Amino acid sequence: MKLSQFLSFSGNCKILKMVRKFCVGGNWKMNGDKAAIAEICKSLSGAALDSNTEVVVGCPALYVIYARGLLPNTISVAGQNAYKVAKGAFTGEVSPAMLKDAGADWVILGHSERRQIFKESDELIGEKCAHALAEGLKVIACIGETLEEREAGKTEEVVFRQTGVLSKHIKDWSNVVLAYEPVWAIGTGKTATPQQAQEVHAALRQWLTKNISQAVSDSLRIQYGGSVTAANCRELASQPDIDGFLVGGASLKPEFIDIVNAKK
Template identity: 55%
Template structure:
């Protein structure tokens, strides 16, 4: 988030307060600012009335090149290649990624189509980890077309993407089914990129929080631990459409998700769990999104199929770095 000067006068506070009452796409956020008196100043009153996700600048101090995030985890960027690619095109993509200069303080994971995982794993730099795009709810067996966690492990994959909107709304997977998948993967020591997000009509009806919290609860009710979970907030209306949530819209949902975790799981989980954004992220918008306090990285679709652009998104971690 942007740091706010402690030298704000009454007029500046009023202007900032007015900005914070603008419609964000979910609801209006009202900040009450008391009038100045002889015993208090407007700056103190302002910070006393803003929620926990607007913090006094002095609380963000740190040494130069420290990555400032609300969560305590490392910046995380995932590339979901979906049902795209051929042996030749993915060979070129891997070559581009291997030659790219990538920031060191980022966890990077790509999810190729399952049939190409072995090819990508054997040619991609160890700097980048591999995820599967799906898994079954339990041990493999007579489940035609499915992929077991045991098979994922056999290919030395460390992650799986679960709950993606295309699995929810096209394939028809429900919250509880996705929760079962996550629980089994985690029990087998496979990390989970847990996707949540609302449809356009749900956002327009003011149900964004309700939908996201319901999807989160299905994970919370099933998983044994949150140690290897990354939450990906992906508004469905922004996936593959070219539309993208504004940085303020994305930040608002991310902050609400972190608050839900704090209240319904634990404050420790809320602090440690990385909450990443997905939905038409590209080289042009990633820097502004990355500056938001509760955006801990990205899950990237189409742009992750373009090596140089995906590298730009990975390196947007530099937008979070603050100087003392």
């Protein structure tokens, strides 16, 4: 290849959007027993899932080892929460090391239900993310605004603040997926339009470029979460800055397979 051709090729490569592997997470929340989980795992194991999509299921900590034993290695298992230290007198908490020992390789942190119901602060979530990453878990870090904040025009202010606190604690973003979950669209049946979701994802990417680096902005996957269904997943997946989904109720149903295959 001539030098002029190489320079032209290199320039075009910079222009092309970095390919980010689509990632779909299923958050089972506090649902399921052995029989129900066995049925879900059987359905997922026998499904023709898009090989170009990374699939992660977040199950209750009690069932991590059980789910891991039933699922193929092509499907990862996540904990739904973990504390910020390895061990100690923290009754009822689970550490990243425990999740790893049970077979999990991911953990969901900062979900709006942890923030809203259990009053977890931005700072605590940042500390949890840092410790989970240090222990070798990959992290789905959740951010998002409430209905009141959206109606007050504070969406970007809120998600930038939450991401900013994460950035104080996360130095290497290679094992992080950011999940934008508008609180008003979780479990309500309401969904941000593809355009609304894309606007926030694009704004987040601009914030990452300005405040962290262009490399992180280009490579970090940003999921959308908020009443994602088989009916709306394809249009959402077509947006340039939506790199996957974090799915709640639908992840317990057969339609989760359709959501995983949204890009297929």
